[in-house]
Amino acid sequence: MRLTDFSRLRTAPVLHAMEKALIVTELQQQMMLYRWFTAGIMALTAEQAVRSLRQLEQHQAWPAHELISGPELDGPVYLKANQQTLTARLRIEHGLGEGILISGHGNDNTEPSTTWGPLPLDFFASTP
Known part of the structure; x- marks a missing residue:
């Protein structure tokens, strides 16, 4: 599976360790072509979505995003984070x-943007 294969999916697939390692490398190479990013996280609970965001921030060495809406929402959620x-x-x-x-963006509207995913919610979790 390649990073471009994800764009046709509605839900993230289960990835084996080898697949994840290849996709992480490919994603990092692609992300180097962009200046800033937004992340959209689709999850069954607010807690899952926030945990996935924090793992992404840590993996990418991004500062923590301020959560504007509280995580007390009950039900399936969409979290939108703007770097x-x-x-x-x-x-x-x-x-x-x-x-x-994850969407990569340039400095202005003349530079194309692209979106990768959906990646698994635990994609950026630290591996032991």
Whole structure:
């Protein structure tokens, strides 16, 4: 499986360790082409979404995003995090799959942006 294969999925697939290692490397190479990022996290609970965001921040050595909407939401959520503003918003959203979407952006609208994912919610979790 390659990073481009994810774009046709509604929900993140289960990845084996070898697949994850290859995808992490490919994603890092692609992310080097962009200036800043947004992340969309689709999860069954706010707690899962926030945990995935914190793992992404740690993996990428990004500062923590300020959570604008509290994690007390009950139900499936969509979390949108913006690296430029360092803010993240949660909202209840039914009918989504599960996973992490990352979009790379340039300095302005003349530079193309792209989205990768959905990646598994634990994709950026530290491995022992």
